[in-house]
Amino acid sequence: MAKLKLISFKICPFVQRSVILLKEKEIDFDIAYIDLSEPPEWFLALSPTGKVPVLEVSGKVLFESAIISEYLDEVNPPSLHPADPLEKAQNRAWMEFTSPLYMAFFKLMMSKTKEAGEGVIAEANKQLDTLEKIKINAPWFNGDDFSMVDISIAPLFMRLAFLKKHFKLDLLEGRSNLQAWSDKILARESIINSVVDDFEDILLMRIRGAESFLAIA
Ligand SMILES: N[C@@H](CCC(=O)N[C@@H](CS)C(=O)NCC(=O)O)C(=O)O
Structure with a gap:
């Protein structure tokens, strides 16, 4: 091939x-x-x-x-999905569930006013609450086995850590299950190496370029 x-x-x-x-x-x-x-x-x-x-x-x-x-x-076996078809289907559903949160992050970067930003955060908070409740296994989504669900949420945790670091906006505050999951995910080598070296600088430039409320807050 x-x-x-x-x-x-x-x-x-x-x-x-x-x-x-x-x-x-x-x-x-x-x-x-x-x-x-x-x-x-x-x-x-x-x-x-x-x-x-x-x-x-x-x-x-x-x-x-x-x-x-x-x-x-x-x-490229072995699969990173659970073998059981029902569990696999549930995992796929949760992978799908995380996707709108990426749109929320994008909208937040582009929000010109604090009010608009707060609207986006309120919507994202509902989804994060749901995830906090269903994340009952540890350390990974399915317990001991790292899986596709962990991969699907990794870019989100990276962006939430970025918001906390640069803008003191902590969307995982009070969500201990998600915080522990994020810590574990962000320490994994494949995830650390999944972005370019100037990833944060590029995001910061985008935020400033969009005159986002984040940049002026
Ligand atoms: N559902 C698509 C979404 C991909 C997507 O939205 N990519 C963005 C960049 S992060 C894009 O290419 N946007 C260009 C456009 O919408 O014209 C997927 O999961 O691959």
Whole structure:
């Protein structure tokens, strides 16, 4: 099989999920970064949605991060899903559940006023409360076995830690299950190495460039 090629945008959490999985499975891959504000023609010709991630596999194109993850997991055993079909389906549902939280993070970065930001936070808090209640196993989502659910939430925990560090906004405060889960996840090598070195600087630039309330608070 030809070497895999992942098309990425440096701060995209969905691409980050693919990167973590590739690293967990020790799969060799090339990565190409594009600027989503000026996507190159070759990318638009390749990507049916105009979104990243895109994975090129032997000249064929895969898109949608969840589909890419399922494919990579399937062709590179052992699977990072539980074996039991019901448990696996539940895990997939929780992976899906985390996705809107990435949109919330993006909206928060782009919120021009404190009121708008607070609206986004209130919505995110409801989802975080739900997650806090269902995260009953430790240390990982399924207990002892690191799984795809842990990967799906890792980019979110990285962004929440970023908000706490730079803007003193702690969305995990009072949520001890999620805090312990985040600590465990953010210490894992594949996750530490899943972003570019200037990841935080790029996010800070985006926040300032958007004149977000975060930058002026
Ligand atoms: N459902 C998609 C979402 C991917 C997505 O929203 N990617 C963003 C960057 S983080 C993107 O490419 N946006 C460009 C656009 O919407 O035109 C997935 O999971 O792959």
